Amino acid sequence: MSTTLTPVRVPPPTRSAPRRTRVLALPETRWALASTAAFLLGLALDLGGLPWWAYGPLYALAYATGGWEPALEGLRALRGRTLDVDLLMIVAALGAAAIGQVLDGALLIVIFATSGALEALATARTADSVRGLLDLAPTMATRVTGNGEETVPTGELTLGDVLLIRPGERIGADGRVLDGASEADQATITGEPLPVAKGPGDEVFAGTLNGTGVLRVRVERDPADSVIARIVTLVEEASRTKAPTQLFIEKIEQRYAVGIVIATLAVFGVPMLFGADLTDALLRAMTFMIVASPCAVVLATMPPLLSAIANAGRHGVLVKSAVAMERLGEVDAVALDKTGTLTEGAPEVSEVRPLPGSGLAPDDLLALAAAAEHPSEHPLGRAVVRAAGERGLRIADARNFVAVPGSGVTAVVGGRRIEVGRAGDPSDLVPPDTGVGRPEAMDARRTGSAGADSKGSAGPGSPAAVVPGAEAGATVVLVTGDGIPLGTLALTDRLRPQAGAATAALTALTGTAPVLLTGDNARAAARVAEATGLTDVRADLLPEGKVEAVRRLQDAGRKVLFVGDGVNDAPALAAAHSGIAMGRAGADLALETADAVVVRDELATVPAVVRLSRAARRLVLQNLVIAGAFITGLVLWDLLGHLPLPLGVAGHEGSTVLVGLNGLRLLRESAWRPGRVPFQGTRG
Secondary structure: OOOOOOOOOOOOOOOOOOOOOOHHHOHHHHHHHHHHHHHHHHHHHHHOOOOHHHHHHHHHHHHHHHHHHHHHHHHHHHHOOOOOHHHHHHHHHHHHHHOOOHHHHHHHHHHHHHHHHHHHHHHHHHHHHHHHHHHHOOOEEEEEEOOEEEEEEHHHOOOOOEEEEOOOOEOOOOEEEEEEOEEEEOHHHHOOOOOEEEOOOOEEOOOOEEOOOOEEEEEOOOHHHOHHHHHHHHHHHHHOOOOHHHHHHHHHHHHHHHHHHHHHHHHHHHHHHOOOOHHHHHHHHHHHHHHHOOHHHHOOOHHHHHHHHHHHHHOOEEEOOHHHHHHHOOOOEEEEOHHHHHEOOOOEEEEEEEOOOOOOOHHHHHHHHHHHHOOOOOHHHHHHHHHHHHOOOOOOOEEEEEEEOOOEEEEEEOOEEEEEEEOOOHHHHOOHHHOOOOOOHHHHHHOOOOOOOOOOOOOOOOHHHHOHHHHHOOEEEEEEEOOEEEEEEEEEOOEOOOHHHHHHHHHHHHOOOOEEEOOOOHHHHHHHHHHHOOOOEEOOOOHHHHHHHHHHHHHOOOOEEEEEOOHHHHHHHHHOOEEEEEOOOOOHHHHHHOOEEEOOOOOOHHHHHHHHHHHHHHHHHHHHHHHHHHHHHHHHHHHHOOOOHHHHHHHHHHHHHHHHHHHHHHHOHHHOOOOOOOOOOOOO
């Protein structure tokens, strides 16, 4: 049994793998079975009264098949000037054989090999829970071409390909429905228990099962970057990381192992100085070496964390490392972005209002804004482009596009410098015919010097006066041409259906209501806060403002979890103790910065993964207590009484298997509890 947990290895997305690893497929189990068979046959011949030459070779075979691999690994570690505790077990078994206790030594090897096989099987189960997703991704897909249809391997699909999905087929790639109507079983990706209706414009995932209708789907993500592939890749990468608790254990393991060797020599040498029997002293020392080995302690940490990562991955939350999973359970405060996090991130243009004297019709203003926003990834920018498309407007080409996170965009459209940004300063909206337009207004906001209308004034020049929708909490953006204000657009965003329940669950978990941090105006933020029961609202924040708010919370002794989705959220995600990105519509920078990514658009997964992380931390603590209790009890028994070697081996290896299996409890479906909300509402 190796004292270092083997990383979860999963095949690349283009390969298929069995849902459940067969016992005999693992070399550890084959060697353990061979060792056990040789031992049992030798024991039968021994008890049958046959001579040594009949059963002795069978005991030797049990030693060789069960002990060669850990012995080889131990020698390699010794060559690297590290002491592997597995080597101590082999030495103890050989020492027992050297003083005539061949049966006890062989039993030690058999139990040792069996424990290693169970550990390998448990690790394989963790990999299987994620690897099983790959079986759901079809190997072939029907691609629609100008000449009809063709069947191609899914690995050959490219962006823009159109797939034909027939009833009952699995979808071959992540994409968007072009036409058709059906329903998709997405439980394997998003955890949704019921099929989800799909129609034109809806997103679909590779590996999900199509229902009774026919769909035409445009591929929008390379098969290697599909949700399934990302889950597998991130879990594999996470399995290669080590949590701080594990790193601390491994740091002291070498010193502990050296201490065991010194203590073993003392347990053997001191009684011999007082005339003890050689065999008894050596057996006691060997038993001490076995029961004092920290195998169970080493295995206490990673199985729970890796199981939690695998379980979260099955439900559409990609936790990037064991470190991230452990840190998620430590959070005691939450800060939430608004757009794309508490809201659906799909705002709609509700009002287009040219300023007097601009000479523009509403469609002209919208077309200019859409041209400038066309290269943008921001949800507000996409909404402006979508609104122009729905009106059938021609979107001109834009040059010299520049996006300033949290402020707006600038581009040259038709020879004019068009800027689209938040309307915060009333003087931004002074009509151009007054001659007092402020070209520097947007630049001032970018540096954080312009004051937002945080008091909600609705004077003659305020956004609320220009766009009535602003009073109702709409987001207002200002469009300027060559520095001259041209007009405003009002955009509204829908609240996520589970936003209130999710904030209530986060409040229950941390004991404090989440803080709302947004770059949007105070009215829009207040509307969302009221709907979700939040009281601490901080609006009109630039990216650095969100970072400052997070740091202030952490300076007060809180461990903050920040949840966001946009480019402007990336600094706050990096600054927080832990960060979770809403991944379906999230910006690439936010996804790269966050510790975890929520694939589906359900905020309820955030408290669920925090709860899962806390369960993992509890299991780690349980395992450490179990391992420590076993080691202490067995060592005291050996030193103060007479602990038989076979019983010591059984106790030591039994505790190792016990902590390993205890950690795997988090692989169960019941460990994921997204719907557990103790109450509705929040505590202020």
